[in-house]
Amino acid sequence: MANVYNWQLGRAMTYPFAPGLLTHQFGAVFNINRCIGCQTCTMACKSTWTFSKGQELMWWNNVESKPFGGYPHFWDSKLLSLLGPQPGWTGTPTASAPFGQYTGRTIFEAAPTDAAALGYLPDDLEWISPNIYEDTTSGSPTQTGGIWDGASLPEHKIFFFYLQRICNHCTYPACVAACPRKAIYKREEDGVVLIDQKRCRGYRKCVEACPYKKPMFRPTTGTSEKCIGCYPRLEEGATTRCISACVGKIRLFGWVDDPQSPIHYLVKQEQVALPLYPQFGTEPNVYYIPPRWVPLSYLHQMFGPGVEAALEKYRNPSWELLGVLQLFGATQTILASYEVTATHAIGYDEAGNEAIRVAIEDELVVRPEQHLNIT
Numbered sequence: 589m590a591n592v593y594n595w596q597l598g599r600a601m602t603y604p605f606a607p608g609l610l611t612h613q614f615g616a617v618f619n620i621n622r623c624i625g626c627q628t629c630t631m632a633c634k635s636t637w638t639f640s641k642g643q644e645l646m647w648w649n650n651v652e653s654k655p656f657g658g659y660p661h662f663w664d665s666k667l668l669s670l671l672g673p674q675p676g677w678t679g680t681p682t683a684s685a686p687f688g689q690y691t692g693r694t695i696f697e698a699a700p701t702d703a704a705a706l707g708y709l710p711d712d713l714e715w716i717s718p719n720i721y722e723d724t725t726s727g728s729p730t731q732t733g734g735i736w737d738g739a740s741l742p743e744h745k746i747f748f749f750y751l752q753r754i755c756n757h758c759t760y761p762a763c764v765a766a767c768p769r770k771a772i773y774k775r776e777e778d779g780v781v782l783i784d785q786k787r788c789r790g791y792r793k794c795v796e797a798c799p800y801k802k803p804m805f806r807p808t809t810g811t812s813e814k815c816i817g818c819y820p821r822l823e824e825g826a827t828t829r830c831i832s833a834c835v836g837k838i839r840l841f842g843w844v845d846d847p848q849s850p851i852h853y854l855v856k857q858e859q860v861a862l863p864l865y866p867q868f869g870t871e872p873n874v875y876y877i878p879p880r881w882v883p884l885s886y887l888h889q890m891f892g893p894g895v896e897a898a899l900e901k902y903r904n905p906s907w908e909l910l911g912v913l914q915l916f917g918a919t920q921t922i923l924a925s926y927e928v929t930a931t932h933a934i935g936y937d938e939a940g941n942e943a944i945r946v947a948i949e950d951e952l953v954v955r956p957e958q959h960l961n962i963t
């Protein structure tokens with residue numbers, strides 16, 4: 589049992605595993621506002637990694653329609669119910685606790701005595717129909733009682749949004765802590781969490797413990813598998829398949845812990861991108877720019893207390909934020925650092941070479957008078 593500091597909770601917590609030191613931590617920001625639900629990311633992952641026998645129900649990347657959709661079905665509301673109502677964050681934000689202190693219990697602190705974390709094992713039927721309730725909205729405008737009450741523009745009384753999900757390559761992974769075979773490990777060079785297929789015996793404690801339900805059992809091998817963070821691409825300086833294939837350019841990859849990285853800027857400095865269910869306590873490393881139109885009470889439960897400030901920053905972006913937003917989906921090269929000038933956003937690779945240059949504002953072209961198509 590280790591005592592670790594979780595910056596998303598703004599406090600120390602118990603974690604049933606001794607975490608190692610990392611050189612880099614895998615990180616990504618997904619801008620929910622831009623996603624069109626096309627599932628290109630989903631198919632990019634599937635056609636690369638999970639097209640074989642026994643992997644038919646395995647979607648390492650999935651995009652679900654909230655509030656009802658989920659893969660596996662109702663994964664988040666089931667765990668929230670198990671955890672029960674918890675007090676939220678209190679206290680004054682500081683640099684090391686930007687949201688204050690979380691006073692509730694994490695899945696590690698609420699674990700039954702015989703388990704590493706609070707969790708559940710979905711049954712086989714819960715993994716079918718990964719895009720169930722696609723585009724289904726939250727309810728009728730005449731209905732009273734519920735999350736849409738009190739919503740007013742810019743929030744919508746009726747809403748849905750797309751939630752893009754991959755493994756969060758958590759700083760304190762529940763899957764790692766739960767495996768009795770010690771078959772899961774976190775890579776020192778990039779923080780990617782992998783299941784060693786030779787050690788795994790299919791105990792599925794990882795599936796039970798992961799609050800995001802991202803390890804998946806494969807019946808043909810009797811082992812569990814999960815998103816591998818496209819580590820062969822990372823080793824070549826390229827972003828993951830799901831990130832590079834994104835049609836909506838909603839995704840940006842980078843190292844969370846490196847102060848030069850655009851991900852560090854979005855998460856730690858500008859705080860416009862927030863962790864998914866930080867109260868679970870695994871310190872997930874995929875961050876989301878929350879959707880502007882969704883009732884705040886719903887967003888608070890999903891992304892914690894930083895929602896209002898993040899939305900305010902996104903609605904009235906600084907020039908630097910506008911610039912960094914242009915770097916999303918602009919290149920497959922991992923951007924180690926960036927620069928925002930008066931006209932352009934420029935991204936640099938690990939060696940400091942310019943990898944991409946994007947204009948922040950499109951040039952305004954005025955048609956000459958003889959070409960005006962009005963009389």
Ligand code: SF4
Nearest residue numbers: 755756758762763798
């Ligand atoms: Fe493990 Fe789940 Fe975290 Fe991925 S999201 S590292 S599978 S606990």
Ligand code: SF4
Nearest residue numbers: 633815816818828830
């Ligand atoms: Fe799939 Fe790679 Fe994306 Fe993981 S990072 S979901 S393995 S494409």
Ligand code: SF4
Nearest residue numbers: 623626627629834836
């Ligand atoms: Fe959304 Fe991009 Fe995936 Fe399309 S490819 S569903 S825009 S995250």
Ligand code: F3S
Nearest residue numbers: 767788789792793794
């Ligand atoms: Fe361990 Fe999960 Fe395999 S608990 S043994 S990695 S199925």
